[in-house]
Amino acid sequence: MTETMNGTGAQAGHDEGQALPGPASATAPQQEPAGPPSGTVQQELTGWGRYPRTGTSVARPERYAELAAWAGQACLARGAGRAYGDAAVSAEGATLLMTRLNRFIAFDADSGLLRAEAGVTLDEILRAVMPQGWFLPVTPGTRYVTLGGAIAADVHGKNHHHVGSFSAFVREFELFTPGGRLRCSPAENVAAFNATVGGMGMTGLIGEVVLQLRRVPSGDMQVQHLPARDLNEAMAIMAAPEHDDEYTVAWIDCLASGKSLGRSVFMRGHHADGPLGHGPAPAKLALPVNLPALALNRWSVKAFNAFYYRWEGRKRKPFRCDIAPFFYPLDGIRDWNRLYGKPGFVQYQFVLPTASAAEGLRTVLDRLARSGNASFLAVLKRFGAQGSGLLSFPTEGWTLALDLPLRQDTLGLLDTLDAVVLEHGGRVYLAKDARLAASALPRMYPRLDEWRRIRRELDPDGLFLSALGQRLEMI
Numbered sequence: 001m002t003e004t005m006n007g008t009g010a011q012a013g014h015d016e017g018q019a020l021p022g023p024a025s026a027t028a029p030q031q032e033p034a035g036p037p038s039g040t041v042q043q044e045l046t047g048w049g050r051y052p053r054t055g056t057s058v059a060r061p062e063r064y065a066e067l068a069a070w071a072g073q074a075c076l077a078r079g080a081g082r083a084y085g086d087a088a089v090s091a092e093g094a095t096l097l098m099t100r101l102n103r104f105i106a107f108d109a110d111s112g113l114l115r116a117e118a119g120v121t122l123d124e125i126l127r128a129v130m131p132q133g134w135f136l137p138v139t140p141g142t143r144y145v146t147l148g149g150a151i152a153a154d155v156h157g158k159n160h161h162h163v164g165s166f167s168a169f170v171r172e173f174e175l176f177t178p179g180g181r182l183r184c185s186p187a188e189n190v191a192a193f194n195a196t197v198g199g200m201g202m203t204g205l206i207g208e209v210v211l212q213l214r215r216v217p218s219g220d221m222q223v224q225h226l227p228a229r230d231l232n233e234a235m236a237i238m239a240a241p242e243h244d245d246e247y248t249v250a251w252i253d254c255l256a257s258g259k260s261l262g263r264s265v266f267m268r269g270h271h272a273d274g275p276l277g278h279g280p281a282p283a284k285l286a287l288p289v290n291l292p293a294l295a296l297n298r299w300s301v302k303a304f305n306a307f308y309y310r311w312e313g314r315k316r317k318p319f320r321c322d323i324a325p326f327f328y329p330l331d332g333i334r335d336w337n338r339l340y341g342k343p344g345f346v347q348y349q350f351v352l353p354t355a356s357a358a359e360g361l362r363t364v365l366d367r368l369a370r371s372g373n374a375s376f377l378a379v380l381k382r383f384g385a386q387g388s389g390l391l392s393f394p395t396e397g398w399t400l401a402l403d404l405p406l407r408q409d410t411l412g413l414l415d416t417l418d419a420v421v422l423e424h425g426g427r428v429y430l431a432k433d434a435r436l437a438a439s440a441l442p443r444m445y446p447r448l449d450e451w452r453r454i455r456r457e458l459d460p461d462g463l464f465l466s467a468l469g470q471r472l473e474m475i
Contacts, residue, residue, distance in 0.1 A: 040094050048337055049084040050344030051406050051434055054467050056089050060097040064117065067205050070096060071176035074463045077205050079146030080121055083153065084347040085434025086467035087200050093463065096205070098148060104128065105208060112213040113171065118148030118206040125213075126323075127279035134213040135271070135323075137169040141379070143280060143328050148206040153431035154198035154392040158247035158269075158327075161384040165394055167197035168387055169214075174207035177458045181207070186388070195454040198392030200430055202464045202474065203455050219277015221326045223269040227313030231262025231362055235398070238266060238382055246270040247326075251312070252378040253305040254402065255298065257369040261362065264380065265312045269326055280324040286334035293341035296405050301374035308376075330377075340405045348414055349393075349401035349429040350421045351383055357398040360424035364400065364417055371413050377403040390451040393429040401432070411435050430468060438473040448474075 040057035059075075061067060074093025081088060089095050101119035108114075109132050114125065122136060123143040129135070140155040149155075151173060154165045163169075172185035175192055182204075184193040196203045226243070228234035234250050237243050245268035256263045330336050337345070352360040361380075368375065379401045386395040404410050418440055421428060427444035428436055442448050455475060462475045469475055 043095075045078075045081070045089050045095060046344070047084045047086060047088060047434065048082050049346050049406075049434060050337055050340070050342075051346060052086055052467075054086055054089045056095045056467075057093070058097060059094045060100055062100050064101055064103075064207065067101075067176045067207055068181065070094075071181075071205055072178050072463075074465070075205070076464055076466050077118070077148055077152075077201050079119065079149035079152075080144050082142055082145045082149065084432045086471065087153075087431055087433070088149070089467045091465045091467045091470035093465075098146060101207075102146075109134075112215060114211045114213055115208060116147060116211075117208055118146060118151075118173075120147050121145065122147075122150065123280065125211075129213060130216075130219055130277040130279045133215055133217075133276050135216040137212060137214040138163065138166045139327055141328065142331055144331065147209045147211065148201075151197055151206055151209065152199060152201040154387065154389045154394075155431070156381075156383070156394045158249045158381060160394055161248070161382040162246065164384060165197075165387045165389070165392055167389055167392065169212045170197065171210040171212055173209045175203065175458075176205040176207055177203070178461065178463060179458070191454045192458060194388045194390050195451050195458070197387070198389030199451065199455070200391065200466060200468060202466060202469050203458050204464060216271040216277075218272055218274035219279075219323060220272040220274050220320050221269045221323055222272040222318055223267065223315075223321055223326055224318045225312055225315040226266045226268075227309065227316075228262075228264040228266055230260060231264070231358070231365060234262055234264035234266060234380065235358060235361075238380070243268060248382065250380040251308070252365070252380050252400070253309055254365060254368045254375045254378045255302045255305055255372070257366070261369065262365050263309060265309060267312075267326075272320055274320075277323065280322070280328060280331070283332050283334040285332060287336060287338040290338045290342045291340070293343055293405070293407075296340060296374050296376070298372040298374050301376045304376050340403075343406045345403055345405050346410060346414065346434050347401060347403050347432040348417065349399060349432045350417070350426050351393065351395055351397050351399040351429075352421065352424045352426040353395070353397040356424040356426075360420055360426065361398065361400060363420050367413070367416060367420070368402070371409070373404050373407070373410060373413055375402045375404050377401075390447040390454070391430065391445055393427065393431070395427070397426070399429075401429075430472075433468065436472060438471065441472050441474070 040059045043058040076090035078088040098119035101117045105115040138157045175182045248268045250264040250266045383394045
């Protein structure tokens, strides 16, 4: 049964009631009629970390057909603004707020194929499909990202070591370029597909997307926690087949040192049998104001980490919970980025190859503990094989993500961590980055030149340039 799903209404270029079409036979770009882009206003934008702040002209397309006109202008698409740094702000043109282009086009409740516009959020998808027994095949730590953003960052989740990144389940998408509209998939316009997934929005404007969802038995998770006394024990637990599950992750106490360096709480889970879900509930808590910048200091975070380690580590027996606390714990607090005060924070995520991961992680954790920089959110995951995206972040190994309050020594500390990551053959996640040096990028992403070549073919004049891309000299 194919179900048509309408968001905010039908529009030009979309046939109301259409089913999911099959692959197009032509590979040439489809030309679109020209039309004037929407007007712009000047605005200061930030990523979710609220650093850096960038002035830009902003427009909000109201209709899908406007993307064809915008594709001939200097611009960059911005979804829900959940990239942490300057990845979703145009460097020299208009930043397009894609939130109005959030229509559901069609959904096949038998196969789980969903066609929707790039501005649809993962939260909106979950609310629509979970009552029918479907779930996202890959989900990041927040459900408030858009389809287009999930593709541009090629997001990953707690199951990467089993199924790969988000792009592994993208069946096709439309890409608006200065030369016209391309249908991209793993079988058609493959080079454009591989440059766009993980390409941080700098190959064109993503339009409609076809995503393969996964069937699940209920809206609940079966979860188990295990405490680990140090990093060695944490990695041993996560690598042991008897502790593996559909989803695995570990929270790490970054302020623990000495014999307790890297002490963790390992969490594993899978979808439980039971009644179908109804989608995650909206956040019930909110931070209406910024906390004082000194609220998150070495001593307050150390006390929190000690409490969290004991509280969560005691849950050794399997238990059931809703999807929200397992996948999206921070989404339960609206505007949680205000925890870090007005200066904001940076998230730093890197991956190290398996062979050098243990040594590299120990060095990073030791330097963090010695610095006293207070990260109460530190997450360790395993990655499986690298996907097809030329600039996709995940590669086989171990990844650590940290939230660090922005203070006088934070950026200098991260420069030293970059050196550790490079020494051990790793890379930094561009969707989280706000300060990486341009000289580090080619060493972290060996297929950068290939990506640059394909990007030039798609966008010869460099119209799709983000502030991140300008800072990192990507084009």
